[in-house]
Amino acid sequence: MKPVLPRGYLSWSQLNCWLTSPARYRKEYFENAGKVETRHMRYGKGIANLIEAGEHKKILPDLVLYEKPEFKIETVVVDIPTLSFLDTYDPTLNVFREYKTGKHPWTQQRVQKHDQLVFYATVLKWSIGKMPEYCDLDWLETVEDGATIKEDFWSERTGVIHVTGKIFSFRREFDERETERMEHLIIRTAEEISEAYIRYIDEI
Amino acid sequence: METATKRKAKKVEPVVSSPLVKYTLKAIIPTGPYANIQPEITVEAITLEEAHKFVMPYIDGLFKEYLNLSDRVKPKVTITVKNADSLDIRVPTQTEAHLKAMTAVDNSNSLEALNLIADRIARSEKLSPMEKLDLNLPLAFKREKIEARIKQDQEYRARLPEDESIVDDKVA
Numbered sequence: 001m002k003p004v005l006p007r008g009y010l011s012w013s014q015l016n017c018w019l020t021s022p023a024r025y026r027k028e029y030f031e032n033a034g035k036v037e038t039r040h041m042r043y044g045k046g047i048a049n050l051i052e053a054g055e056h057k058k059i060l061p062d063l064v065l066y067e068k069p070e071f072k073i074e075t076v077v078v079d080i081p082t083l084s085f086l087d088t089y090d091p092t093l094n095v096f097r098e099y100k101t102g103k104h105p106w107t108q109q110r111v112q113k114h115d116q117l118v119f120y121a122t123v124l125k126w127s128i129g130k131m132p133e134y135c136d137l138d139w140l141e142t143v144e145d146g147a148t149i150k151e152d153f154w155s156e157r158t159g160v161i162h163v164t165g166k167i168f169s170f171r172r173e174f175d176e177r178e179t180e181r182m183e184h185l186i187i188r189t190a191e192e193i194s195e196a197y198i199r200y201i202d203e204i
Numbered sequence: 205m206e207t208a209t210k211r212k213a214k215k216v217e218p219v220v221s222s223p224l225v226k227y228t229l230k231a232i233i234p235t236g237p238y239a240n241i242q243p244e245i246t247v248e249a250i251t252l253e254e255a256h257k258f259v260m261p262y263i264d265g266l267f268k269e270y271l272n273l274s275d276r277v278k279p280k281v282t283i284t285v286k287n288a289d290s291l292d293i294r295v296p297t298q299t300e301a302h303l304k305a306m307t308a309v310d311n312s313n314s315l316e317a318l319n320l321i322a323d324r325i326a327r328s329e330k331l332s333p334m335e336k337l338d339l340n341l342p343l344a345f346k347r348e349k350i351e352a353r354i355k356q357d358q359e360y361r362a363r364l365p366e367d368e369s370i371v372d373d374k375v376a
Contacts, residue, residue, distance in 0.1 A: 008314025032311040197317070201324045204305045204330065 003194030009081040066090035075127035106139035109171040122182040227255030236274030301330035
């Protein structure tokens, strides 16, 4: 039986949410409780919007952009519909870049472990029939001016988040075995979500 | 001091009354289809007329309370006609199952999920027939919305140059 997904597809954020916390997934996708969003996440979204609109050049002059920003990929991996948006995609070389903001520095080791990149390589493989050889993760160094000052329990003044303009790029190469692992993970996760969803619906 | 010998016992005169009549009134009150209650009241009075007058208000009260009771406890349906093409049908009280079904319908975003929910609603034993009826409208609206989105996606893809994005037909 084909898995039944509440949204009708699986995305990286859904997969990651399920693997991190099935209870949170149930709240966000079955009960529509709203996504957890910190001010750092909101800042990241703001930067993504600036890049998409092409208004980033003042604050991020060295940012490398490919031909296709916010590139949408809707494809079926094995039997599971997926939806992805690549930050920027080069269709000629079949490579992409992923931009990250945040105070916590990215390292090569952290990039190698970051499965979002393998997820995107897998959906590219299934949509155009060819796995990308590599991708680049660009960490847009982010700082917070002035430490967070906690005056008392009820009020705290927070610092101002901004990018420094420095960009640290990490290349991540892909191996066929990694996309095969991701395919299994996508199928397993979709089946688990589907089972949980059917159980949830059965409570009606 | 009064002594026991001086005390005179009061003589109690026997009360002579007419003999009482025993009066029993039994009523059969239908409470619903193939259901009734049969209250029976027995009183003693001087005359039959007096007994009947005494009993009847109680019997009338029981009729008012129990006659066709099962019809009266059915949930009331409020139908508000807002305009010519929209009809708002509400069930006054919302059960947990009904609330859950509404949430599931609201959050589903694929036809497979909606079919699963619709099937479950039809089979549910927790939902009353009235609640199932109430859910038909949001189900139909949601189906229409998802089908419109799928159609819109297909039209968008048809207009898109080949290299704009990678969209596989199998997803829709």
